[in-house]
Amino acid sequence: MVTVVICRKATDTRVNIFCQILAYIIPHVQNLNDVCMVCMMVHRCLYGDALSYLLDLIKSSADATVRAGLRSAASSTVAVPRTMSSLGDRSFAAAGPRAWNRLPPPLRRVHSVAAFKRQLKTFLFDCALN
Numbered sequence: 001m002v003t004v005v006i007c008r009k010a011t012d013t014r015v016n017i018f019c020q021i022l023a024y025i026i027p028h029v030q031n032l033n034d035v036c037m038v039c040m041m042v043h044r045c046l047y048g049d050a051l052s053y054l055l056d057l058i059k060s061s062a063d064a065t066v067r068a069g070l071r072s073a074a075s076s077t078v079a080v081p082r083t084m085s086s087l088g089d090r091s092f093a094a095a096g097p098r099a100w101n102r103l104p105p106p107l108r109r110v111h112s113v114a115a116f117k118r119q120l121k122t123f124l125f126d127c128a129l130n
Helices: 002-009 013-047 092-101 113-129
Strands: none
Touching (some): 013 092, 013 113
C-alpha cells in the first residue's frame, strides 16, 4: 500500500519506475523466500550438512531403483513422491524435490553453499522480474 501512495505523488520518472518494480516484487517476496529456503534445504540434503531425518526425505533420481537405467539418472534431478492430498503436496518431501527440479541444470550442479545461494537468488529475482 505504501508503494502505491508514493508512486502517485512522485514526479520523477526514475522514482516511478522504481515504485513500479517494488509494487511488482512485494507480493512475490514471500513466495521467493519460501522457494529459496526450500531449495537451500534440498541443496544441503544433496551436497552438504542436513539433518538425518531430512536426508531420508530427499532421494536423487539416480538412486531410485526404477530410474537407474534411464537417461534421467545422469541428470541432477530429485525423485518427487506421489501424494494423496493438497496437504501432502505442501510437505517438504514433495515441495522440495518439485522446487529443485524446476531449477536450471547448471544451478543444480553447484556444490558450494555460498555460490549456490548467490546464483539461486539471482535466478529467482530474474524469474520474478521477467
